[in-house]
Each structure stands twice: as structure tokens, then as C-alpha cells.
Amino acid sequence: MAEHLYGPQEIGDRLGVSRERVRQLTLRPDWPAPYDRLAMGTVWRKEDIEEWIGKHRPHLIEADEDEAAGA
Numbered sequence: 001m002a003e004h005l006y007g008p009q010e011i012g013d014r015l016g017v018s019r020e021r022v023r024q025l026t027l028r029p030d031w032p033a034p035y036d037r038l039a040m041g042t043v044w045r046k047e048d049i050e051e052w053i054g055k056h057r058p059h060l061i062e063a064d065e066d067e068a069a070g071a
Helices: 008-015 019-026 046-056 058-070
Strands: 035-038 041-045
Touching: 008 019, 008 041, 008 046, 008 058, 041 046
Parallel strands: none
Antiparallel strands: 035 041
16 A cells, blocks of 8 residues: 555554544544545545644654654
């Protein structure tokens, strides 16, 4: 998959949640609009999901930046 897109699996991996929890999150009114709906499922722009994470799960951004700095 393109590096600039996230599907439900990538979102779940990024957030550390199940695919069912991802489905629940996508029903929230503040969840980003999908980039496209394909035969294999819905995809979102990575940038949009990372922005949502920054607003709603900032501890995940800080942890991700800490890991990148140590790498």
C-alpha cells in the first residue's frame, strides 16, 4: 500500500487497537473523511489520521517522536 495512505489495519497498528475499535472510531463525527473507498475497503490519508492522533491521542505522537529520536 502507498506510504501516504492508511487502511483500517494500519490505523489499528498505529493506535494499538483492534479493527473493531477502528471501525468505532470512524463513526465519530470528528474522524477524518475517507480519502477513497476501494473494493478492499476504505483508506484515509496518513496526514489526516496523524493530525487526528495529534489532537485526540497526543501521547502517541510524543511516543512516536521519542522512538524516532532514539533510532
